[in-house]
Amino acid sequence: MPDRLTSTFAQLRSSAPFWSLRYVEETREHLAVRQDTAEPPHLAHDRGAMLTAVSEGGCGYCATSDLSRAGLQAALDRATGWAEATRGVSVHRFDPHAMPAPRGERSAVGETARSRSRAELYDVLAAECQHAKISDAIVERYAALDLWEVEQLYLTNTGGEVRQRFRYAVPHAHVAANRGTDTQTRSFADARQGGLERIARSGFIGSGARLADEALQLLAAPDCPTGTMDLLLMPDQMMLQIHESIGHPLELDRILGDERNYAGASFVTPGMFGTYRYGSTLLDVTYDPTLPAEVASFAFDDDGTPAEKVWLIRKGILERPLGGRLSQLRAGLPGAAAARASGWNRPPIDRMANLNVEPGASALAEMIGAVERGVLMRTNVSWSIDDSRDKFQFGCEWGELIENGRIAGVVKNPNYRGRSATFWRSLRMVGDASTFEVHGTLYCGKGEPNQGIHTGHASPACLFGGVAVFCGERG
């Protein structure tokens, strides 16, 4: 399809000085086993293109799944109409002559889905589901695998041509245990790029029995203590903490006000960059879409900006926001290759890709040993944060009490709350490379029209001091 599109694109015409085509083709397969019963497989093949036109001062788009020459020309005509209609009333005076014409290519990594039969994959899922059946208290067992491949093509009438391919294999599992009015859950997800090799490398094999055992431990565990204490966040909860209270506040379109009606604004203001103390001197945060291991890696963003690693926070000082090319122009600030769209039918907006906390120098045992009284938490289960991404409250599936430098047992329903503006300054210790893990989420929602997209977050374990910790029901 991309080769045919390239030749069709060359035949399109517009009165706008600049236009582009962004083609996205996705092939998906969802397999799951629940309660030892194979769920019916769901396959999907989606493809379409967004035509964007830029005139002197205006910009518009039109997305279509009609990829014939007539269909694409009609979409370009509509986009051109929008570009004309928005001249003089746009938030930015678009300059069609300054639009980039990128050229490049990216290949997918990993084993293809076709290297193992669907029956073999169902057997893998069935085994995890079956192995979670360790007690009558286990009330739900679920194991699933999402496989998808994406091919993208970006063309401009000024000679730009970018081809990118992506491959994903994401295993996930969920187990629930119940006794009376108490239900405890444990879950597993491995959101990274790659192929079927991810099943073995992710730790998915054996997760069914482990999750079930941990859910039963939680049922029997005492409540998480309530009070101000140390908090040791493991990497799979650091993922959420980074995402909500660093990633979203640093999105430049929020800072510019675009999201105020829906996803919200930010407590961060343009004047803070270069001077604001976001966290303690131990906090180093980078944005790196070039890392092949993470889920949101690419060579070019959806506006055609080449990917590169940039530092957002260095030794606790805020350096730059997460804004794509357009937001950078509007704000007069540096940014990153961060303009991303959830598919062919949604326009690019500022997004996180791989947003990571860099490893520090502390081993996990050292961090636990440094805690007089505190709680270790892993695996997010509840998340809520205000519209300026400041006041947050997060809950985890799993907690472990730490007393006098030792793990003192499992606790249930652990929650904590705080404010982004001060929380990161309480960062006491940062785990070394041995504690570093790569995670990601497939469901970051934002934008009008709404877009759900995947983001990657890698982090070591991190220790925070003086945090308000509480039990779900009683805190």
Add this chain to the structure above:
Amino acid sequence: MKDAFFALADRLCGEAASGETLLLGLAAERSDFVRFNHAKVRQAGSVTQRFLSVRLVRARRQAAATIALAGGEENLAQDLAAARAALAQVRAALADLPEDPWLLVAEHPESTAAERRGKLPQAEEVVREVVAAAQGRDFVGAYAAGTIHRGFANSLGQRNWHAVDSFNLDWSLYLRGGKAVKSGYAGFEWDAPTLAAKLEGAAAELALVALPSRAIAPGEYRAYLAPRALEELAALLCWGGFSARAHATRQSPLLRMAHGETLSTKITLVENTADGVGPRFQHDGFVKPPAVTLLAAGRLGDPLVSPRSAREYGLATNAANAGESPEALDMAPGALAPGEVVRALDTGLHIGNLWYLNYSDRPAGRITGMTRFATFWVERGRIVAPVDPMRFDDSIYRMLGANLLDLTRNRELLLDTGTYGERSTGTMRLPGALLGALRLTL
């Protein structure tokens, strides 16, 4: 669109082999989307999308595929070829599958058709009207409008169609410092004077927001939740609260109601499909009943039962969607007159909107979230100051149980602004709620 879908369905259903049942679904829309910021256009565009689901059932096995269609008569041959390829793919997939004990699809054809035609202006005209009406104000929001199509067909001869023209302008007005009021204008026939009146109303409310803020310490306060605030609470409860599967696997946030806990007798919730905007049919081919009572006078009513759950748990299906979440939720009104709300609140918080709710303890029905937009401190029946965003963390059994004093007599019809993947056809019809206490924590 309708003729093209049914023509394709006729061709494809004719290719179902003996012993096979073919189910087809269409989810299509032609939408204009315009984002505004600072009363200017941030992004403007149009989207035409058509997704066909192809599901094959044979020998108690099933598999499904979804494909994007090009659409249009000139692409019919291409679309038919793509649909045939998808059918071949799912037919091949059946070979790898065991029997599905929870398979249930409609076997008695029940065809329906519903079209709601509206009066939608050209989107460029809406842009001109919005930009002109919002001049001098910090207006931010989004306009989404156009025609939504949903269709179903199966090889047993059933045909269902649903089409609706609608618009949804969801917006806020801001002051310096982040203070704002939220409003919206949604419906089926656009009327520029109505927009202007709504903007004037919001601007008047903004004058109240401009007053110096009142700092509120964490603690318990009397509170009034306006319908849009209650919408957030109801939307969270829709995440598992009324699902037969969630109840059966003990993961419902209303788990304690199965153990005798109750809400206020004032709380009655109904899935009121008859008065909704969405289609009456679902993807297994079942046609929904006009109403399902989910909560009756504070007690559990009927759960939403998908065909799959019906098989798994030995229940009768009420044609719920696969997620078993309401799509046209109605809450019964109370006795509080709209003009009496502030007087009845006396001293406490008047909350226009809530935001980012989640369960802080799901099995206990405990919920946290933030106030957002216009929240006011009321003293002795008079609004005296806006209140900056505060976090609440409270149990549903307190908020809509022991602490629920009354609901308003009037209800608002709220059209879901959601556009993840496609424009939502969900609705809620809700009153406001007066609470004797709401627990603020941060």
